[in-house]
Structures are given as C-alpha cells and as structure tokens.
Amino acid sequence: MTAQALAERLEVSVRTIYRDVESLHAAGIPLYGDAGPRGGYQLLDGYRTRLTGLTPDEAESLFLAGLPGPAAELGLGAVVTAAQLKLMAALPEELRDRAGRIQQRFHLDAPSWYRDQDPVPHLPAVADAVWNEHALQIRYRRWKAPQEVDRRLEPYGLVVKAGRWYLVARSGEQVRTYRVSQILRLRPLPERFTRPEDFDLVAYWQGHLAEFEARLRWGQAVVRLSPDGLRRLADLMTPGVVTAARASAEPADAEGWTRVTVPIESIGHAVGEFLRLGADAEVISPPELRERVLTAAEQVALLYRAGHIGNSIFPT
Structure with missing residues (x-):
C-alpha cells in the first residue's frame, strides 16, 4: 500500500505514516518500501507478531509503564484500564501471573510530598x-x-x-x-x-x-557542616546543592565538621535554606549571607527569650 492509501485508511497524515514506518523499522518489523508510481510499503511475506512472543521481562514492564494519575487527568483512565485488561487476557497463563504480581507489588505515585496536586481543567x-x-x-x-x-x-x-x-x-x-x-x-x-x-x-x-x-543558582556559599548536617543535606536541599556539596567536600576537621561550597539562588533565599539546618551549619562566606543568617538567628533567639505565647507573657 502507498503512504497516501495508508493515511486515508488510518485517518492520519502522510507525514504520520512516514514517521510510523521509521518506528516500525527501528522495532525490527520487516517492512520495506518501493519507490515509483507502482511502489508502496509491504510486509515481508509470512511475517506475523503475537503477544505470546513477549518475554517475561517485557510483559512485566508493560504493567509498570502506565501512571494511572496522569492517564486519568488526560481523560484516559478508563482506556488504560481497558487496555491492561485486554493485554492480561491475551497473555499466556504464566506471563499473566507474573504481570499480576507486578500490579500487586508495585505502585507508582508521581507527585512530590507536601504538595497539593495542580488543578488542570484545560x-x-x-x-x-x-x-x-x-x-x-x-x-x-x-x-x-x-x-x-x-x-x-x-x-x-x-x-x-x-x-x-x-x-x-x-x-x-x-x-x-x-x-x-x-x-x-x-x-x-x-x-x-x-x-x-x-x-x-x-x-x-x-x-x-x-x-x-x-539560571536559578547564580552565586556560591562556603559552609561548614556537622556530621549530622552533612547527612541531613539530602533531605533538605535540592539535588544540585547536594551534588555540589559532595563534590567540593574537604576532609573533616578535628571536630568532624566538613567545609563545602554550594550554589545559592539569592542571599535572601539562602538564609532560609541554611537556617533549616539549625546549629548543624555555619556559613563562612559570602560575608553578607553570614551576617544575614546571624541576624535571623539572633531574632529567633530574642523571640523565644521574651517568653511571648500568643497574647500572654510568661517569665523566662
């Protein structure tokens, strides 16, 4: 069949047919074409494909490939479920059991912690x-x-x-x-x-x-981290900061503290980031960041020493 005939039969563009033919070639399908007015695409005589040709690993991976949340947001939740049911029914019994165990033992939850899901009506x-x-x-x-x-x-x-x-x-x-x-x-x-x-x-x-x-990380800061601070870094900072800290880490000093150089987004943003580490981090430079962290820490200490709780004042 010609690309034009295939496009009309499948209700897609000719360009889509060309793209799909390339994908079939890449997948090892023996599809070849002849140019000219009497040319077109043809499968190698006798070629067939069946789901029973799937290996166990291939069958299992298909049930890990779909994310039910995003599919539902796209309006395809029922379609994905139906496709999985049809695939399950077509698999040989051994592969069906293995694929079923995948669904029972693995669940993919894409959104991050502590974050509401975005409404996406459009x-x-x-x-x-x-x-x-x-x-x-x-x-x-x-x-x-x-x-x-x-x-x-x-x-x-x-x-x-x-x-x-x-x-x-x-x-x-x-x-x-x-x-x-x-x-x-x-x-x-x-x-x-x-x-x-x-x-x-x-x-x-x-x-x-x-x-x-x-673009986000325009500057750098030199920070001393306690052993606990170094361990907590991966839980509190972005992967880019963690990677930079590990790459720049100097040998620990006599007290076990490690000096690292990490990227920062801005002075104001970095103050909040390093305060999350509490007494497990000491900013060395730049001087403005060190001074801002010191000022913020003193204000927090002053607030707690004042003994104010709501509208009540308790003795310190």
Missing part, C-alpha cells in the same frame, strides 16, 4: 491540540508583571514532572514551557501547524531543566 483540550497539531489561544498567568498575558501557541508536547503538567509550545519564534495549571482560559484555533520533524521533546526538556538550574 489539560484534555491541550492534549488534543498537541495530538492533532492545532494552534491554541490562551490567557496565561505568569510570575512576572504583567501577570496575565495572551499567547498564541503551537503545542509540541506535554511533560509531567513531579505530578505537575507542563506544555512545550512555540510562541512566535521561540519554544517555551508553560505550566498547564496556570492557563486561565483556552480557545482552540481552526488553523493547524506542522510540528518540526527534528524536534525532540526529551532532549528539549533535559536542556530546559539544565538551563533552569543554571
């Missing part, structure tokens, strides 16, 4: 625009002024990070990232766009995270 419409390559007109809330802006977007892909959905889309000449929960209003536009063939969503997202981390 997510299904965004996902539909991503899939069908339709432009969007949105009203968006951002952190800087003016806080509410209007944007025409060409949506390239969706990413779920720590339970939060992000839209990667072209706006004007730039590809940007938008938090889906911050979309206030959305209107699908009639015009369609062509997603660049060479756009790699995973590569873009990894680059975006690296750029965000570099």
